[in-house]
Amino acid sequence: MAVLAKKLQPAKTAAIEEAKKTLSEYQNYVFIDYRGLTVEQITKLRHSLAEHKAALKVFKNNFARVAFDELKNDAVVEYLKGPTAITLIKEDANEAAKVLFDFSKDAPNLVVKGAWVDNEIYDAAKIEAFSKLPGKKQLIAMLMSAINGPARKLAGTLQAYVEKLEKEGGAAPAAAPAAEAAPAAEATPSA
Numbered sequence: 001m002a003v004l005a006k007k008l009q010p011a012k013t014a015a016i017e018e019a020k021k022t023l024s025e026y027q028n029y030v031f032i033d034y035r036g037l038t039v040e041q042i043t044k045l046r047h048s049l050a051e052h053k054a055a056l057k058v059f060k061n062n063f064a065r066v067a068f069d070e071l072k073n074d075a076v077v078e079y080l081k082g083p084t085a086i087t088l089i090k091e092d093a094n095e096a097a098k099v100l101f102d103f104s105k106d107a108p109n110l111v112v113k114g115a116w117v118d119n120e121i122y123d124a125a126k127i128e129a130f131s132k133l134p135g136k137k138q139l140i141a142m143l144m145s146a147i148n149g150p151a152r153k154l155a156g157t158l159q160a161y162v163e164k165l166e167k168e169g170g171a172a173p174a175a176a177p178a179a180e181a182a183p184a185a186e187a188t189p190s191a
Helices: 010-024 039-050 061-070 093-106 124-131 136-167 175-190
Strands: 028-033 054-058 085-089 111-117 120-123
Touching: 010 061, 010 085, 028 093, 039 054, 039 093, 085 093, 093 111, 093 124, 111 124, 120 124
Parallel strands: none
Antiparallel strands: 028 085, 028 111, 054 085, 111 120
16 A cells, blocks of 8 residues: 555645556556666667557656555555556557567566556566467467368369369359350340
8 A cells, every 4th residue: 555645745646646547548567677778778668569559657656556556456566666667558468568578688677577467466477478478469360360271271172173174174053154144145135
């Protein structure tokens, strides 16, 4: 639980409200220790995260604690110690986590502390395992490929059958009536 003074300065109250507003716009959060990262590295990381509809924000820990407490989420308080940046994620949490872990290979100073994903707390090991799973778009593509495979095989088999019939001298059953009807229709208006 966050420690809240009895009388807050207006600037602090505004900062807490801004943090609460920002945090409420997102469902998933990954907490990282960013000590030792250069401004250039942080900027590059922010651009990489933006491609996956995620953002990287730094709040004062106490303001973030109060904001999370007001949002009825005090499970994440343990990750708000020391220099902490919060990755705010709207859609695919594992894609954003994957970006963070890939980035940490080039910048070992970036340390993932933990996460809050789908109303569940993840420690560093669990979020790393989660980041290795395929994302929502990849899963949909895999499913569509699995569904499309048998249909593609059937279409290929039917096409091979039609080609076989054409080689044997017979026209395809569906194409024959259409081919005969077209010349008959053209001959009638001329007569």
